[in-house]
Amino acid sequence: MLLIMTFCSTIMIVIYLLTMIIMMVMKKKKKNKNKMTPFECGFNSMSNKRLPFSSHFFIIGMMFLIFDIEIIIIMPIILTMKFSMMKSWMLTSFMIMLILIMGLYHEWYNGMLKWTK
Template identity: 50%
Template sequence: MLLMITTAMVTMIIPILLMTICAMISKKSIKDREKMSPFECGFDPMSSARTPFSIQFFLIAVLFLIFDVEIAILLPVIITMKWSMNTMWIMTISSFLLVLILGLLHEWKNGMLEWM
């Protein structure tokens, strides 16, 4: 019983002690305007960090990620070809590639891939 009380006291004292030390160490000195401003090579920022970006660039980046992930999905399928039936494997890969190609054609038809 004494061991449990001692353990409970130690497990309560150590975190409280650590939090107190951290609070004392992390006290900020004078909040200076220069210290609180974003650092950009020692100069004040010329413009806002919230500048707009191109939606077209965003769409192409998303397309790249989609095709990149799908290639990562296709690579292990080649290894599993040894253990699966060939007709089922061919049907699965063909349907997967068909969905990919139809999606790409749809995006091409809607003009999402044109950079203008």
């Protein structure tokens, strides 16, 4: 029991020391104005709050989410091919691909893929 407690406390001390060393070495030397500005939201947060929101940023965000979810849906289809019955696997994968292609066509037909109008 004493050996286990000594080992755990030694590990904790080593982790603490490594953390402190990393914090001292990686400390920011100088604050850069470009690094401190917000870039995720699409507008400057220090400006007037009633400025119109950019719809291009919203469209880019939605496209990213849609294609990200498509990848999450497609990956298990590929991985389950070996273990599934081929007829049901083909039907399921065909239906998913058809839905994705129809969604892409709908976006293209309505002009959502044009970045500037």
